[in-house]
Amino acid sequence: MALLTTRPKTGPNGSESRRSVGDTVAEVRGHHRSFGSTHVLRGADLTVRRGEFVALLGRSGSGKSTLLRSLAGLDPSPKGEVSVTGRTSVAFQEPRLLPWRTVERNVELALLNTVRDASRSEKVRGALAEVSLTEKTDVWPGSLSGGQAQRVSLARALVSEPDLLLLDEPFSALDALTRIEMHALVTQLWERHQPAILLVTHDVDEAIALADRVLVLDQGRIAREWQVPLRRTSRSPEHHQIAQLRDEVLGALGVTPTNAHHQETGAA
Amino acid sequence: MSALVASRPNSAPSSPGRGTTRRSAASRLSWLRRWVSPLAIVLVWQLLSDAGVIPEDKIASPAQIGATAWQLTKDGTLGDATLVSVQRVLAGFAVGAVIGLVLAVVAGVSRIGEDTVDPPMQMLRTLPHFGLIPLFIVWMGIGEAPKIALIAMGVAFPLYLNTFSGIRSIDRRMTEAAVTMGLTRRQRLRHVVIPGALPQALVGLRQSLGVAWLSLIVAETVSADSGLGYMINHAREFLQTDVIVVGLAVYSILGLATDSLVRLIERRALAWRS
Numbered sequence: 001m002a003l004l005t006t007r008p009k010t011g012p013n014g015s016e017s018r019r020s021v022g023d024t025v026a027e028v029r030g031h032h033r034s035f036g037s038t039h040v041l042r043g044a045d046l047t048v049r050r051g052e053f054v055a056l057l058g059r060s061g062s063g064k065s066t067l068l069r070s071l072a073g074l075d076p077s078p079k080g081e082v083s084v085t086g087r088t089s090v091a092f093q094e095p096r097l098l099p100w101r102t103v104e105r106n107v108e109l110a111l112l113n114t115v116r117d118a119s120r121s122e123k124v125r126g127a128l129a130e131v132s133l134t135e136k137t138d139v140w141p142g143s144l145s146g147g148q149a150q151r152v153s154l155a156r157a158l159v160s161e162p163d164l165l166l167l168d169e170p171f172s173a174l175d176a177l178t179r180i181e182m183h184a185l186v187t188q189l190w191e192r193h194q195p196a197i198l199l200v201t202h203d204v205d206e207a208i209a210l211a212d213r214v215l216v217l218d219q220g221r222i223a224r225e226w227q228v229p230l231r232r233t234s235r236s237p238e239h240h241q242i243a244q245l246r247d248e249v250l251g252a253l254g255v256t257p258t259n260a261h262h263q264e265t266g267a268a
Numbered sequence: 269m270s271a272l273v274a275s276r277p278n279s280a281p282s283s284p285g286r287g288t289t290r291r292s293a294a295s296r297l298s299w300l301r302r303w304v305s306p307l308a309i310v311l312v313w314q315l316l317s318d319a320g321v322i323p324e325d326k327i328a329s330p331a332q333i334g335a336t337a338w339q340l341t342k343d344g345t346l347g348d349a350t351l352v353s354v355q356r357v358l359a360g361f362a363v364g365a366v367i368g369l370v371l372a373v374v375a376g377v378s379r380i381g382e383d384t385v386d387p388p389m390q391m392l393r394t395l396p397h398f399g400l401i402p403l404f405i406v407w408m409g410i411g412e413a414p415k416i417a418l419i420a421m422g423v424a425f426p427l428y429l430n431t432f433s434g435i436r437s438i439d440r441r442m443t444e445a446a447v448t449m450g451l452t453r454r455q456r457l458r459h460v461v462i463p464g465a466l467p468q469a470l471v472g473l474r475q476s477l478g479v480a481w482l483s484l485i486v487a488e489t490v491s492a493d494s495g496l497g498y499m500i501n502h503a504r505e506f507l508q509t510d511v512i513v514v515g516l517a518v519y520s521i522l523g524l525a526t527d528s529l530v531r532l533i534e535r536r537a538l539a540w541r542s
């Protein structure tokens with residue numbers, strides 16, 4: 001896609017070179033959010049750099065979606081606490097496609113206010129080709145499988161060429177095989193288009209496999225943060241650095257790493 | 269397929285075309301079968317009328333009714349009367365539909381709108397609208413206005429109630445997705461709210477058209493100096509049961525026609541649901 005060429009080309013583990021670009025896409029400073037008497041976010045701080053892939057973990061109810069919704073502009077937040085530069089788009093756990101529009105027209109909707117009528121179709125087709133759904137262009141979303149619908153949702157999020165892509169557990173409703181395919185797809189799309197990504201997930205292994213940086217949200221703040229070592233292709237669970245990181249992250253989430261895991265990986 | 273072939277050892281493997289022909293011939297046969305009993309009833313009716321068992325001043329014979337229908341059509345009476353009645357329904361429907369839809373959108377897209385519009389609508393809807401005829405006559409006399417008002421009342425409520433609940437039933441998460449794509453309020457109304465409420469609104473449309481024809485008949489029976497109702501009332505005074513039946517038949521044909529029209533719209537507009 002045309003716009004990509006304007007962004008710096010980096011390798012699969014290009015976080016170093018991207019960081020040198022230096023600017024941030026999203027900045028959260030001392031963000032508070034409560035629902036009634038429950039204080040969900042209590043002064044959360046977060047910086048997402050341009051092109052960076054960040055995974056956000058946290059126990060259920062810790063406020064991950066709340067934080068993501070603030071960044072998405074779905075939740076009005078006090079001035080100065082949340083700032084995002086550039087275009088943002090979101091893909092949710094459910095695909096949220098409009099059932100009365102064909103796949104193509106669903107994706108097209110994301111370009112309604114940004115791209116001229118005449119050039120929309122070409123971009124939409126390009127985006128659908130990238131998620132390998134060219135043959136589903138004209139079908140109703142109701143006839144797609146869960147994984148296909150989620151790919152359309154991804155195409156719709158990417159077609160507007162966002163600077164920040166917010167993903168709220170986009171794979172958690174998919175079966176294990178489809179999830180693995182989606183991991184590869186997201187990595188590939190991220191490398192090609194280089195949006196900054198904030199991925200909310202429950203899956204520690206997913207976070208470690210995909211992200212440059214892993215954050216844990218706890219007590220309304222970013223409690224821990226790790227830079228993920230190694231290139232993505234070398235991050236096998238057996239690697240001691242990865243295994244150690246996994247244990248640390250699980251520990252921060254309040255889960256005691258079991259021996260079962262070590263036996264499993266030892267046997268593998 | 270294999271069962272079919274086995275039961276007809278002599279037939280060559282049939283082409284899809286032949287299979288289709290056979291199947292549609294069967295369905296045509298069942299369609300024809302459904303006409304047997306109505307036709308038989310008409311035939312018996314005719315025979316009883318001819319034999320003098322059914323007196324003509326109670327109900328005319330089918331042949332008589334047919335002849336009268338032809339006569340009324342030829343001299344233009346039926347066409348004129350139908351035109352007047354259809355115009356009343358169209359006017360009343362237009363007024364009622366605009367009121368019902370606008371109120372539904374106002375109530376559907378904003379809290380303040382709902383709190384303002386919905387309570388009076390919910391209270392008014394329990395009112396049997398035919399009961400308002402005396403008031404309408406006091407307010408508007410016995411011209412076209414009370415007839416159109418009655419039809420509009422009948423149309424506005426089912427459209428309002430169904431469209432409002434259609435809008436309310438839209439998944440909030442879709443609207444949210446539209447917000448994240450940068451769609452303005454107006455764009456969300458156009459691309460999310462209206463198509464999302466459409467299935468339920470079309471249910472309301474069908475209901476409201478039914479009520480519209482019913483309201484027309486009631487209004488024209490109460491008072492009319494033109495239209496189908498007038499034709500029927502006039503015939504009553506002269507015990508012309510054939511004219512009355514012709515008038516009733518036109519009413520039901522018109523009702524059927526608008527109902528099929530809505531069904532056609534549903535098939536087109538809601539193709540995504542199949």
Ligand SMILES: Nc1ncnc2c1ncn2[C@@H]1O[C@H](COP(=O)(O)OP(=O)(O)OP(=O)(O)O)[C@@H](O)[C@H]1O
Nearest residue numbers: 035038040058059060061062063064065066067202
């Ligand atoms: N609209 C709302 N009204 C009231 N409470 C809310 C609302 N949204 C979130 N909450 C509360 O805020 C807390 C954080 O919710 P949030 O959805 O951000 O959690 P989460 O980390 O995304 O959880 P999960 O991993 O289960 O998705 C929860 O206690 C939830 O009940």
Ligand SMILES: [Mg+2]
Nearest residue numbers: 064065066168
């Ligand atoms: Mg959540």
